[in-house]
Amino acid sequence: MQLQQRLKILQSGLEDHQGLVLARPADIQYLTGFKTITSNERETFLVVTKKSVTLLYPSFSPVEKIVGIDYFAGHWPNDLKKVITDASNHVSDSQEHKQRVTDWQADLSALFADEYELISNIKHTKWQTFSRDKIWQLRQIKDHQELQLFRAANQITLQTVKLLQAKLKIGMSEIEVAHEFEYSAKKLGATELAFPSVIAFGAHSALPHHQPTKTVLEPEQVVLIDVGARVDGYCADLTRTIWFGNNPDQQFLEIKNIVDTAYELAADQVKPEVFAADVDGAARKFIDDAGYGHQFIHSTGHGLGLEIHEPPSLFMNSTQKLRKNMLVTVEPGIYLDGRFGYRYENTITVST
Amino acid sequence: MQLQQRLKILQSGLEDHQGLVLARPADIQYLTGFKTITSNERETFLVVTKKSVTLLYPSFSPVEKIVGIDYFAGHWPNDLKKVITDASNHVSDSQEHKQRVTDWQADLSALFADEYELISNIKHTKWQTFSRDKIWQLRQIKDHQELQLFRAANQITLQTVKLLQAKLKIGMSEIEVAHEFEYSAKKLGATELAFPSVIAFGAHSALPHHQPTKTVLEPEQVVLIDVGARVDGYCADLTRTIWFGNNPDQQFLEIKNIVDTAYELAADQVKPEVFAADVDGAARKFIDDAGYGHQFIHSTGHGLGLEIHEPPSLFMNSTQKLRKNMLVTVEPGIYLDGRFGYRYENTITVST
Numbered sequence: 001m002q003l004q005q006r007l008k009i010l011q012s013g014l015e016d017h018q019g020l021v022l023a024r025p026a027d028i029q030y031l032t033g034f035k036t037i038t039s040n041e042r043e044t045f046l047v048v049t050k051k052s053v054t055l056l057y058p059s060f061s062p063v064e065k066i067v068g069i070d071y072f073a074g075h076w077p078n079d080l081k082k083v084i085t086d087a088s089n090h091v092s093d094s095q096e097h098k099q100r101v102t103d104w105q106a107d108l109s110a111l112f113a114d115e116y117e118l119i120s121n122i123k124h125t126k127w128q129t130f131s132r133d134k135i136w137q138l139r140q141i142k143d144h145q146e147l148q149l150f151r152a153a154n155q156i157t158l159q160t161v162k163l164l165q166a167k168l169k170i171g172m173s174e175i176e177v178a179h180e181f182e183y184s185a186k187k188l189g190a191t192e193l194a195f196p197s198v199i200a201f202g203a204h205s206a207l208p209h210h211q212p213t214k215t216v217l218e219p220e221q222v223v224l225i226d227v228g229a230r231v232d233g234y235c236a237d238l239t240r241t242i243w244f245g246n247n248p249d250q251q252f253l254e255i256k257n258i259v260d261t262a263y264e265l266a267a268d269q270v271k272p273e274v275f276a277a278d279v280d281g282a283a284r285k286f287i288d289d290a291g292y293g294h295q296f297i298h299s300t301g302h303g304l305g306l307e308i309h310e311p312p313s314l315f316m317n318s319t320q321k322l323r324k325n326m327l328v329t330v331e332p333g334i335y336l337d338g339r340f341g342y343r344y345e346n347t348i349t350v351s352t
Numbered sequence: 353m354q355l356q357q358r359l360k361i362l363q364s365g366l367e368d369h370q371g372l373v374l375a376r377p378a379d380i381q382y383l384t385g386f387k388t389i390t391s392n393e394r395e396t397f398l399v400v401t402k403k404s405v406t407l408l409y410p411s412f413s414p415v416e417k418i419v420g421i422d423y424f425a426g427h428w429p430n431d432l433k434k435v436i437t438d439a440s441n442h443v444s445d446s447q448e449h450k451q452r453v454t455d456w457q458a459d460l461s462a463l464f465a466d467e468y469e470l471i472s473n474i475k476h477t478k479w480q481t482f483s484r485d486k487i488w489q490l491r492q493i494k495d496h497q498e499l500q501l502f503r504a505a506n507q508i509t510l511q512t513v514k515l516l517q518a519k520l521k522i523g524m525s526e527i528e529v530a531h532e533f534e535y536s537a538k539k540l541g542a543t544e545l546a547f548p549s550v551i552a553f554g555a556h557s558a559l560p561h562h563q564p565t566k567t568v569l570e571p572e573q574v575v576l577i578d579v580g581a582r583v584d585g586y587c588a589d590l591t592r593t594i595w596f597g598n599n600p601d602q603q604f605l606e607i608k609n610i611v612d613t614a615y616e617l618a619a620d621q622v623k624p625e626v627f628a629a630d631v632d633g634a635a636r637k638f639i640d641d642a643g644y645g646h647q648f649i650h651s652t653g654h655g656l657g658l659e660i661h662e663p664p665s666l667f668m669n670s671t672q673k674l675r676k677n678m679l680v681t682v683e684p685g686i687y688l689d690g691r692f693g694y695r696y697e698n699t700i701t702v703s704t
Contacts, residue, residue, distance in 0.1 A: 025392070037548050037561060039392040040377070041661065060561040060650065108466035113458070114481070116465035129466070175538075183535040186527075196389050209389060209412040298412065309393065 004068050006031050006138060007053055013134060016099040019087055020048040020130055021119065024110035026306035028055070029233055030139055032069055037061060042076060042112075047083050049101050054083050077118050084119055105130035136311050140303060142325045147349060149234035150305070150327055153190065154347055156229040157236040160185045168244060170219060174199040174212035177225070185229040194228030194235035195308045205241065206341040208298055208333065220245035222252060222340040233306045237329045239345035255292065255334040255342045262286040262332040263344045266300050266314075270328060270348045276318040283332040284316065292334045301329040304347065326350040356420050358383050358490060359405055365486060368451040371439055372400040372482055373432075373471065376462035378658035380407070381585055382491055384421055389413060394428060394464075399435050401453050406435050429470050436471055457482035488663050492655060494677045498586060499701060502657070502679055505542065505588035506699055508581040512537045513592055520596060522571060526551040526564035529577070537581040546580030546587035547660045557593065558693040560650055560685065572597035574604060574692040585658045589681045591697035607644065607686040607694045614638040614684040615696045618652050618666075622680060622700045628670040635684040636668065644686045653681040656699065678702040 010031065014020065022028060025036035028046050032055050036043045043061065047054045052070060057063055059073035072083055088101045106116060107130045120127040142150065164181055178197040185193070200210040201217050205224035217223065226239040243252055266283035280300040287296045299315035304327055312320040314328060322328070328350065333343030362383065366372065374380060377388035380396050384407050388395045395413065399406045404422060409415055411425035424435055440453045458468060459482045472479040494502065516533055530549040537545070552562040553569055557576035569575065578591040595604055618635035632652040639648045651667035656679055664672040666680060674680070680702065685695030 035563075037563060038660070040659075058561070060559065062559055062562055106465070108469065109464055111465045113460035113463045113465045113468035117460065179535065179538045182538075183531065186531045186534075207412065207414055209410070209414065211387075211389060211414055307392075308390070 003031060003033055003066055007048070007068065009138060010048060010134070011050055011053075014048070014050045015103075016050050017102050018050065019084070019101045019104045020046075021084065021104065021106040022046040022048070022110065022130070022135075023107060023115070026233070027107070027110070027135055027139075029306055030135075033064060033066060035233065042115075045076065045080050045083070047080075047087050049087050052087060054087060056080055056083050077115060080115070080119060081122060084122055084125070088122070088125055100124070102126060104128075107132065139305060140311055140326050141323060142305060142327055142349075146234060146305065147325065147327075149231050150236065150347070150349075153194065153229045153231040153234050153236035154238070156185050156188045156190050156231070157227060157238045160188060160229065161225055161227060161238060161240055164225065165240070165242065168217060168223060171216050173214045173216050174201055174204070175214055177217075177223075178212040181225070181227050185227075188229075189231065190229035191232055192230040194230040194237060194304075198224065198226035198239075200224040200226075200341075201244075203338055203340060206335045206337050206339060208335065208341070208343070217244060220247055222342070224341060224343060226343065226345065228308065235304045235306070235308045237304055237308065237331075237345065237347050239331055239333075239343045241342045241344065249340070251336070252340060252342065255295075255336070258287060258290045258292060259332050259334055259342050259344050263330060263346075266330045266332060267346070267348060270322060270330060270350055272322055272324045272350055272352060274322050276312045276314045276320045276322060276328075277316055279314045279322070279328075279330065280316050280318070283330070287332060287334065295334045295336060296332060297335055298333070301331050301345075303328050322350045324350055324352070355383060355385055355418055359400070359420065361490060362400060362486070363402055363405075366400070366402045367455075368402050369454050370402065371436070371453045371456045372398075373436065373456065373458040374398040374400070374462065374482070374487075375459060375467070378585070379459070379462070379487055379491075381658055382487075385416060385418060387585065394467075397428065397432050397435070399432075399439050401439050404439060406439060408432055408435050429467060432467070432471060433474060436474055436477070440474070440477055452476070454478060456480075459484065491657060492663055492678050493675060494657060494679055494701075498657065499677065499679075501583050501586035502588065502699070502701075505546065505581045505583040505586050506590070508537050508540045508542050508583070509579060509588040509590045511540060512581065513577055513579060513590060516577065517592070517594065520569060520575060523568050525566045525568050526553055526556070527566060529569075529575075530564040533577070533579050537579075540581075541583065542581035543584055544582040546582040546589060546656075550576065550578035550591075552576040552578075552693075555690055555692060558687045558689050558691060560687065560693070560695070569596060572599055574694070576693060576695060578695065578697065580660065587656045587658070587660045589656055589660065589683075589697065589699050591683055591685075591695045593694045593696065601692070603688070604692060604694065607647075607688070610639060610642045610644060611684050611686055611694050611696050615682060615698075618682045618684060619698070619700060622674060622682060622702055624674055624676045624702055624704060626674050628664045628666045628672045628674060628680075629668055631674070631680075631682070632666045632668050632670070635682070639684060639686065647686045647688060648684060649687055650685070653683050653697075655680050674702045676702055676704070 228237040262283040301314035303310040331345030335341035614635040653666035655662040683697030687693035
């Protein structure tokens with residue numbers, strides 16, 4: 001799907017007097033191709049009306065312009081006010097009468113409170129919340145090109161993790177393993193990492209979001225590797241947990257078997273029209289029945305794409321159904337506090 | 353300065369009935385030591401009253417607890433409401449009368465509009481904007497430990513750039529150079545990069561925020577390297593621009609000489625009590641006089657620390673004075689559109 005088509009779908013939901021302000025970097029990349037350089041600094045706003053699309057972006061940044069978008073190199077907050085005021089005054093005569101853009105929606109989950117305060121005080125404008133459902137309905141279903149980028153990221157991740165496992169040796173630190181992953185993945189074509197790598201030795205593996213430390217690898221230890229490459233924005237997410245040594249702890253083997261089976265049961269459910277909660281349920285019931293329910297302390301998976309966490313979330317209270325060409329992780333785990341954890345994860349394309 | 357001392361200074365500005373909600377990851381690291389894992393996902397909120405400090409953080413995340421802070425492993429938005437409600441109801445009797453916390457300030461530049469909408473509707477609370485000046489007054493002046501971390505980051509950056517310049521060879525892509533910088537800097541102890549590296553060959557060097565591409569290095573080209581290592585959060589920022597080859601363009605040498613002198617003039621001004629605008633002025637006047645004023649398209653520098661862009665900004669309209677132990681970049685540049693650019697940059701500690 002071309003970017004212009006995505007914009008058209010969004011615009012088709014607007015009346016002549018309605019406008020939209022988006023600010024989430026991944027939305028903006030999805031709709032315009034513009035890649036934010038530093039995601040924790042505000043770089044862009046996208047202002048959409050029935051008749052116009054304006055991208056406000058920093059003048060120093062590289063931009064590949066596409067047809068149908070007005071590019072405004074400027075500075076917020078003042079230029080944001082200007083772009084919205086201009087778009088408000090843009091008089092349409094499509095329906096044989098003059099129409100100003102008065103009714104605005106803003107993505108309140110992406111605009112900072114001071115930004116929203118500023119724009120919502122612009123004269124002759126009324127504001128309400130943009131429902132992110134509209135854009136998630138689009139972004140959740142990946143098109144051919146998106147799936148290709150994901151597959152490239154996933155392939156790089158798989159290959160790099162294999163290389164990494166072969167390279168593990170006594171005395172390497174978690175941080176060194178993380179650096180090796182990053183360097184090798186980028187050598188293979190990753191443009192970035194999808195998220196900060198989780199490399200956890202021994203008891204660290206019992207904390208799902210452990211961050212790499214200087215702790216060094218010792219014989220007969222668990223090694224948990226949860227990593228992802230990113231290609232042109234699209235994320236992969238993969239976890240492998242191994243016993244480093246020849247004498248695995250018996251309980252490690254026990255939880256490994258349970259989680260591996262739970263994974264298979266859940267992965268089998270990943271099909272169009274299945275409820276996300278049922279995918280979670282398949283893994284959770286098996287782990288519960290095996291007596292480790294309280295040690296499975298997170299949901300079974302999550303959607304991903306231009307962001308590492310997107311809808312649908314595969315959790316027990318979800319009411320969402322899976323649909324064809326969604327991308328979801330399946331990642332059950334069991335965590336024995338102070339000893340070790342085991343998680344197994346792949347990212348799966350929802351298909352029949 | 354200990355974290356607790358920083359918190360005490362912040363609390364000393366509050367009355368018994370006042371509270372504060374912060375959400376900016378760098379503020380939270382500065383005040384509590386907690387390091388956000390993924391800066392583009394909301395992980396923490398800090399709720400501060402005269403008598404209490406509560407950090408709301410994700411239960412999966414590693415946390416090093418410090419004395420004087422209550423840690424609440426939970427989920428926003430609901431738990432944020434709970435933490436604020438609890439703090440509101442926290443009755444103090446310090447002044448021999450019971451006092452609820454009713455008057456709240458929130459950092460509107462860090463809270464998303466929907467988050468602010470949620471908390472500002474909590475019963476019996478009044479809200480106003482937290483003035484970030486209060487925290488910038490603290491964060492701008494670096495203490496001994498912060499300067500040490502910066503120096504480590506700066507040292508790694510300098511050393512890595514030297515190595516990198518020696519490694520440059522025909523056929524390497526901008527992306528490869530960027531990967532080499534990252535890998536080598538991390539080998540030397542960088543915990544992260546301070547910002548996405550700018551590696552620009554040839555005409556790309558005329559765009560200050562160019563991002564690395566697959567373009568390969570050719571003989572007799574400009575190479576601009578603008579990079580920074582980060583150590584435990586603290587950023588370094590350094591730019592070197594070289595002519596790769598033996599026959600430098602005459603105009604390249606001309607702008608190099610002008611910028612190098614402008615750098616020296618500006619760097620000489622970096623002293624306590626000097627106006628930031630005068631540092632900018634020193635570089636700008638020299639470049640203006642040399643006839644390249646219109647090609648010096650950005651400010652002369654910026655503060656940095658836990659973030660890559662902090663106050664003070666060294667720009668012409670600043671009214672701020674430099675103070676001892678601020679950290680600022682000095683980075684004049686001249687950009688000849690379609691041909692090449694030249695920028696020279698170091699980060700300087702403000703001292704007598």
